Amino acid sequence: MKVIVSAFSNLYTDQRIEKVCETLHNAGYEIKLIGNDWGGMEAVKRPYPVKLIAISSKSLKTAYAEFNWKLFKLLKQTADKNTILLANDLDALYPNYILAKKLGIPLVFDSHEIFSEMPAIQGKISQKIWRVLERKLVPEMKYMMTESFSYARWFSEKYSVDPIVIRNIPRRITERIEMLNNNPKILLYQGVINQSRGISQAILSLKFLTGVIFKIVGDGPKRVEYEQMVRDQNLENKVQFLGKLTPTELRKVTITADVALSIEENGGVSYLYSLPNKVSDCIQARVPLVMINFPEMMRVYNQFKVGEIVENHNPENLANKIKTVLENGRTFYQSELGKAAEELCWENEEPKILQLFKKVEKENF
Structure with missing residues (x-):
C-alpha cells in the first residue's frame, strides 16, 4: 500500500x-x-x-x-x-x-x-x-x-x-547515560528560536545565576534579536547559540545538560495545550527539566516528578527554579526520569x- x-x-x-x-x-x-x-x-x-x-x-x-x-x-x-x-x-x-x-x-x-x-x-x-x-x-x-x-x-x-x-516523543534510549560533572553547569534550551518560547526571560535569568552556561540549540526568526540581547546584557560569556543540529547531533548535546527548559508562554491555545518535543527528548536523555505549568506538562509532572514547575516567567523566579534543580543535582531526579522514559517513548x-x-x-x- x-x-x-x-x-x-x-x-x-x-x-x-x-x-x-x-x-x-x-x-x-x-x-x-x-x-x-x-x-x-x-x-x-x-x-x-x-x-x-x-x-x-x-x-x-x-x-x-x-x-x-x-x-x-x-x-x-x-x-x-x-x-x-x-x-x-x-x-x-x-x-x-x-x-x-x-x-x-x-x-x-x-x-x-x-x-x-x-x-x-x-x-x-x-x-x-x-x-x-x-x-x-x-x-x-x-x-x-x-x-x-x-x-x-x-x-x-x-x-x-x-x-x-x-505524542511526538523519541524512541527509548537503552544505552547507559553517563552523568557528567560539568563546571560550569549546563542549562539547555532546544527547539525553534521564536517568540513565546520563554527564551528572552531565560537569558535574563542568567543575571541571577552563577556557574551556569546557557546553551541554545536551534534556529529561527528571533535568533538575531536574542543574540543582540545577549550582547546588550553583557552575557556573552554565559550564552552559546549552537545553531540547528540534526536529531543525532542534538541528542549528543542533550545528554550533557544538567537542566533543560520548557517554558513556553501562553501565546494562544496552540502553545498552551502543547507537549513540546523537548520535554520527552530530555526525559529520554535523563535530564531534569524546569517546565511551565501548562496542562500537558502538568500531566507529565503529576505522574512523574521529572524536574520542577515554574508558575510565571519572571527571570528571578525562573532562576530560583533552575537553582533548585542544580542544587538537587541530576542524580536526584533519575528514578522518576527513568519511569517516565519507559512510558514516554515512541515504541508506545x-x-x-x-x-x-x-x-x-x-x-x-
Missing part, C-alpha cells in the same frame, strides 16, 4: 514526520515523502523517496500558496487508487483534501499543533485565512492524529472530530499509528 506523506515543515529537523514515516516504512508501506526547499534545505537522506518542491517565493505568505499549488500538481502525478494520503498540518491539507475527493482515496490528517492559533499569526489577516480553511476542512477529517490530549479535546469540541493522540506510540492505518486500509480497500 502506497502512502504519500506531505508537509510544508522542515523535513531535515522534523522528528515527528521522520518517526511516522519510519514506522510505516518498517511495517511494509511504500512511503513517498514530499516537502519543499523554502528557506534552504539540507540534504534529506531516508530509505524511501523524498521529493523537495522548489519554492521561488520570497515571502512566507506567497510560499504557502506556491507550495500548495505545486503540491497538488505533484500529488496528481503520483497518487493512484491504491494510495493513502497523509497531510501534516493545515498548511499542507487543502491539496490533499481536493485530490482525496477527486480520486476517492483516504486522507489521514496529522495536526502537529493548532495551526490557526499559533502565536506568530495572532491578530493578523493570515490567522483569519487559516481559520476559514480550518473550519472548512477539519470537520471533514475522518482519520486524524494530533500530538496531545489537550489538542485532541480542543479539536473534538470545536469540530466534532475524533483524533487519536500520537507506534502500535496506535499502525492500528489507524490498518483501519484506513480495511475501510477503503
Whole structure:
C-alpha cells in the first residue's frame, strides 16, 4: 500500500514526520515523502523517496500558496487508487483534501499543533485565512492524529472530530547515560528560536545565576534579536547559540545538560495545550527539566516528578527554579526520569499509528 506523506515543515529537523514515516516504512508501506526547499534545505537522506518542491517565493505568505499549488500538481502525478494520503498540518491539507475527493482515496490528517492559533499569526489577516480553511476542512477529517490530549479535546469540541493522540516523543534510549560533572553547569534550551518560547526571560535569568552556561540549540526568526540581547546584557560569556543540529547531533548535546527548559508562554491555545518535543527528548536523555505549568506538562509532572514547575516567567523566579534543580543535582531526579522514559517513548506510540492505518486500509480497500 502506497502512502504519500506531505508537509510544508522542515523535513531535515522534523522528528515527528521522520518517526511516522519510519514506522510505516518498517511495517511494509511504500512511503513517498514530499516537502519543499523554502528557506534552504539540507540534504534529506531516508530509505524511501523524498521529493523537495522548489519554492521561488520570497515571502512566507506567497510560499504557502506556491507550495500548495505545486503540491497538488505533484500529488496528481503520483497518487493512484491504491494510495493513502497523509497531510501534516493545515498548511499542507487543502491539496490533499481536493485530490482525496477527486480520486476517492483516504486522507489521514496529522495536526502537529493548532495551526490557526499559533502565536506568530495572532491578530493578523493570515490567522483569519487559516481559520476559514480550518473550519472548512477539519470537520471533514475522518482519520486524524494530533500530538496531545489537550489538542485532541480542543479539536473534538470545536469540530466534532475524533483524533487519536500520537505524542511526538523519541524512541527509548537503552544505552547507559553517563552523568557528567560539568563546571560550569549546563542549562539547555532546544527547539525553534521564536517568540513565546520563554527564551528572552531565560537569558535574563542568567543575571541571577552563577556557574551556569546557557546553551541554545536551534534556529529561527528571533535568533538575531536574542543574540543582540545577549550582547546588550553583557552575557556573552554565559550564552552559546549552537545553531540547528540534526536529531543525532542534538541528542549528543542533550545528554550533557544538567537542566533543560520548557517554558513556553501562553501565546494562544496552540502553545498552551502543547507537549513540546523537548520535554520527552530530555526525559529520554535523563535530564531534569524546569517546565511551565501548562496542562500537558502538568500531566507529565503529576505522574512523574521529572524536574520542577515554574508558575510565571519572571527571570528571578525562573532562576530560583533552575537553582533548585542544580542544587538537587541530576542524580536526584533519575528514578522518576527513568519511569517516565519507559512510558514516554515512541515504541508506545507506534502500535496506535499502525492500528489507524490498518483501519484506513480495511475501510477503503
